Amino acid sequence: MPQDVLGLAGVAVCAVTGVLEAGRKQIDLFGVVVIALVAALGGGTLRDLLLARPVFWVVDHDYLVAALLAGLATFAVARLVRLPQRLFLIPDALGLALFTILGTRIALELNAHWLVASLMGVITGVFGGIVRDVLCNEVPLVFSGELYATAAWSGALLLILTRAQDMHGDIAVAAPTVAVFLIRMAGIHWRIKLPRFSMR
Amino acid sequence: MPQDVLGLAGVAVCAVTGVLEAGRKQIDLFGVVVIALVAALGGGTLRDLLLARPVFWVVDHDYLVAALLAGLATFAVARLVRLPQRLFLIPDALGLALFTILGTRIALELNAHWLVASLMGVITGVFGGIVRDVLCNEVPLVFSGELYATAAWSGALLLILTRAQDMHGDIAVAAPTVAVFLIRMAGIHWRIKLPRFSMR
Amino acid sequence: MPQDVLGLAGVAVCAVTGVLEAGRKQIDLFGVVVIALVAALGGGTLRDLLLARPVFWVVDHDYLVAALLAGLATFAVARLVRLPQRLFLIPDALGLALFTILGTRIALELNAHWLVASLMGVITGVFGGIVRDVLCNEVPLVFSGELYATAAWSGALLLILTRAQDMHGDIAVAAPTVAVFLIRMAGIHWRIKLPRFSMR
Numbered sequence: 001m002p003q004d005v006l007g008l009a010g011v012a013v014c015a016v017t018g019v020l021e022a023g024r025k026q027i028d029l030f031g032v033v034v035i036a037l038v039a040a041l042g043g044g045t046l047r048d049l050l051l052a053r054p055v056f057w058v059v060d061h062d063y064l065v066a067a068l069l070a071g072l073a074t075f076a077v078a079r080l081v082r083l084p085q086r087l088f089l090i091p092d093a094l095g096l097a098l099f100t101i102l103g104t105r106i107a108l109e110l111n112a113h114w115l116v117a118s119l120m121g122v123i124t125g126v127f128g129g130i131v132r133d134v135l136c137n138e139v140p141l142v143f144s145g146e147l148y149a150t151a152a153w154s155g156a157l158l159l160i161l162t163r164a165q166d167m168h169g170d171i172a173v174a175a176p177t178v179a180v181f182l183i184r185m186a187g188i189h190w191r192i193k194l195p196r197f198s199m200r
Numbered sequence: 201m202p203q204d205v206l207g208l209a210g211v212a213v214c215a216v217t218g219v220l221e222a223g224r225k226q227i228d229l230f231g232v233v234v235i236a237l238v239a240a241l242g243g244g245t246l247r248d249l250l251l252a253r254p255v256f257w258v259v260d261h262d263y264l265v266a267a268l269l270a271g272l273a274t275f276a277v278a279r280l281v282r283l284p285q286r287l288f289l290i291p292d293a294l295g296l297a298l299f300t301i302l303g304t305r306i307a308l309e310l311n312a313h314w315l316v317a318s319l320m321g322v323i324t325g326v327f328g329g330i331v332r333d334v335l336c337n338e339v340p341l342v343f344s345g346e347l348y349a350t351a352a353w354s355g356a357l358l359l360i361l362t363r364a365q366d367m368h369g370d371i372a373v374a375a376p377t378v379a380v381f382l383i384r385m386a387g388i389h390w391r392i393k394l395p396r397f398s399m400r
Numbered sequence: 401m402p403q404d405v406l407g408l409a410g411v412a413v414c415a416v417t418g419v420l421e422a423g424r425k426q427i428d429l430f431g432v433v434v435i436a437l438v439a440a441l442g443g444g445t446l447r448d449l450l451l452a453r454p455v456f457w458v459v460d461h462d463y464l465v466a467a468l469l470a471g472l473a474t475f476a477v478a479r480l481v482r483l484p485q486r487l488f489l490i491p492d493a494l495g496l497a498l499f500t501i502l503g504t505r506i507a508l509e510l511n512a513h514w515l516v517a518s519l520m521g522v523i524t525g526v527f528g529g530i531v532r533d534v535l536c537n538e539v540p541l542v543f544s545g546e547l548y549a550t551a552a553w554s555g556a557l558l559l560i561l562t563r564a565q566d567m568h569g570d571i572a573v574a575a576p577t578v579a580v581f582l583i584r585m586a587g588i589h590w591r592i593k594l595p596r597f598s599m600r
Binding site: 226228229230231234254255257258261265 | 543
């Protein structure tokens with residue numbers, strides 16, 4: 001599957017999470033749009049800056065349009081139908097999966113070391129959501145949450161392993177994407193959390 | 201009017217807002233200088249990173265000197281005369297206007313798409329103030345405020361329209377700058393706010 | 401002393417401060433690793449972005465490994481031995497000293513103006529700690545603290561002076577590094593603070 005389809009899908013679902021989260025707060029229309037854009041574009045922007053690539057949505061404004069359209073559509077639906085609050089976790093997990101795998105791929109193609117590439121995947125996956133949650137005055141899901149960054153990191157490592165095995169093509173990308181999504185969903189469903197670290 | 205005059209004026213008025221806001225808090229001298237610099241240089245720095253340009257104040261240290269001098273002058277005046285609290289909103293609106301139009305122009309000159317260019321203008325205009333307010337533990341003016349980003353975006357679009365009409369020169373820049381300032385001032389005076397978005 | 405030795409030492413001690421601070425909070429294992437990485441890599445990352453250099457840990461993954469190893473070692477020690485809380489201030493001061501001088505040197509080598517170079521040193525020295533403290537929900541040490549940025553700025557200016565005197569080599573680097581550390585330690589010990597700025 002071409003990278004830009006994955007990217008546009010990731011941008012759209014993350015814009016949706018921004019609108020759903022901002023909608024629970026008393027934020028004005030412009031603020032909702034800002035939070036949707038930040039959730040959709042934040043992770044990839046940081047990845048591109050760190051990798052010294054041109055920022056993706058500056059070069060190709062389709063991403064900006066996709067984020068705005070997805071945000072406005074969510075807005076329209078949310079005014080008509082009452083959406084259950086936890087629904088928001090599904091597009092969030094989907095965005096995490098798409099962006100993590102995309103970020104890892106892009107870093108690998110620039111010949112980054114596997115440790116750097118996997119971290120770049122995690123950053124792409126989680127950063128937009130962190131800024132979204134901070135702007136909405138929520139504890140970032142990544143810190144409180146059930147297998148959030150762990151899911152992302154596992155998927156990034158799985159992608160790197162399949163590449164090392166010379167597996168390419170759609171399955172080598174789809175499998176780790178699905179893995180991130182399922183690990184995250186399993187984490188939410190069975191409330192699996194990492195142990196907390198407490199110093200003596 | 202050359203870009204660097206607009207830029208220096210914007211940097212100076214934004215440094216003033218940083219000192220005025222930090223002065224209401226119990227922050228030490230160094231902290232006040234940091235907040236003045238962040239308010240003055242933050243928006244343009246993010247714009248330059250996103251557009252992959254050299255960061256303006258790294259290349260030309262005059263901007264750094266202008267920010268420091270404006271900050272110190274404000275400091276000196278504020279110790280002699282009691283300034284009314286709301287005064288701060290005037291340099292803030294001026295900085296918003298100058299930086300929005302400057303940011304939009306720079307992006308247009310790099311042949312950015314109009315949607316990207318207008319967003320770049322808004323980012324240049326609002327970002328320094330957002331970080332200033334967050335460091336001072338205030339709700340960012342842009343989120344609580346009366347026609348803040350809306351004023352910036354209108355001005356950016358107006359600039360783009362005049363360009364499309366082949367209007368160049370001082371008026372094509374001055375008109376949208378004045379427009380941003382007046383819309384923001386009207387928003388403050390008549391307390392015009394965007395509707396809040398509330399989901400069902 | 402070569403720059404990468406200074407850099408690796410700075411990364412390691414800053415990762416230690418991240419683990420020690422996060423260990424006082426109820427943060428899960430992944431969060432502790434993130435905070436250690438941010439403390440270790442944050443300042444240098446911002447410096448490299450501002451100077452339009454390749455980001456140091458993306459180019460050379462040794463820094464990432466050093467941060468992870470130092471973090472894990474601290475974690476292991478902190479589970480065995482009860483560490484006094486204020487111990488954390490010593491690696492923090494060491495990291496401030498190493499990163500400030502390294503940042504200033506790098507900026508000078510790129511022919512930055514001395515004012516820009518000294519600011520770049522301060523940014524390299526303090527930024528990782530600011531993000532670490534914000535993520536741990538603490539007031540950044542740099543704002544509340546005793547001679548924090550002042551120590552960094554003095555050291556940066558001292559390095560610039562020795563360069564201007566054509567002094568090179570190990571002493572010209574070691575002296576300002578030790579100066580930053582000692583000024584900061586003196587500030588903590590005698591509780592020296594800058595005057596607070598209060599507006600009328």
